[in-house]
Amino acid sequence: NRWEDYIKKNTGLVVDAYFSGTKIKSILDNVEGAREKADRGELLFGTVDTWLVWKLTNGKVHVTDYTNASRTMLYNIKELKWDDKILEELNIPKSMLPEVRNCSEVYGDTNLGGKGGVRVPIAGMAGDQQAALFGQTCFEKREAKNTYGTGCILLMNTG
Incomplete structure (x- = not known):
């Protein structure tokens, strides 16, 4: 089928419930209020690395790296960006996806202990x-x- 061929060609993955893209679609379609929250920018998606950086920066940084983005079935590995055609087909708002950045750079600082707490640069993920x-x-x-x-x-x- 053309759609499955497009996904395989551009993401390197097969269409499967194992990957995040199909899970996000299911949540947006079946969990009451999820789509509305996503449309209002109140619901974000991320992989484990995204969640860790989000928590360590007290919700200031919403990022992932290329390796993690490439396993979502939403990321175009040839163009190195979220694939607009796939997002449109699955009806997933791009605004809920993390910024994709290099695996070795400073993403932000920790905010452990709140105001005046310990600040440590977060400088890598994989x-x-x-x-x-x-x-x-x-x-x-x-x-x-x-x-x-x-x-x-x-x-x-x-x-």
Whole structure:
């Protein structure tokens, strides 16, 4: 089908309930008041990294990185942006999505302890499997690792 081909070509993923895009659509379509809140800018989406940065900055920074965005089924991996056609088809407001940024930059500072509390720069994020590639010391081109858990995931350092 053309729609599934478009998603695979532009996101690298197959249409599946496993990915965030279909889950967001289901929430917006089936949870009372969710779509209205999203349309008013009162409901945001994010992956685990987004939530962590959001909480650490006391709700000041709504971001994700390319690795996490690429696993949502909403992110165009060729153009490096949220895919407007997919968002329109799934009826998901772009305004609820986090800003996509590099995995190694300063996103903001922690706000631990409130006013006058500890401020520490938040300067990096990565998805669990992508981070595990480096955690398992695959630093050189063509080194790979396989993780057995919820899924069976093979990743390779391509340089």
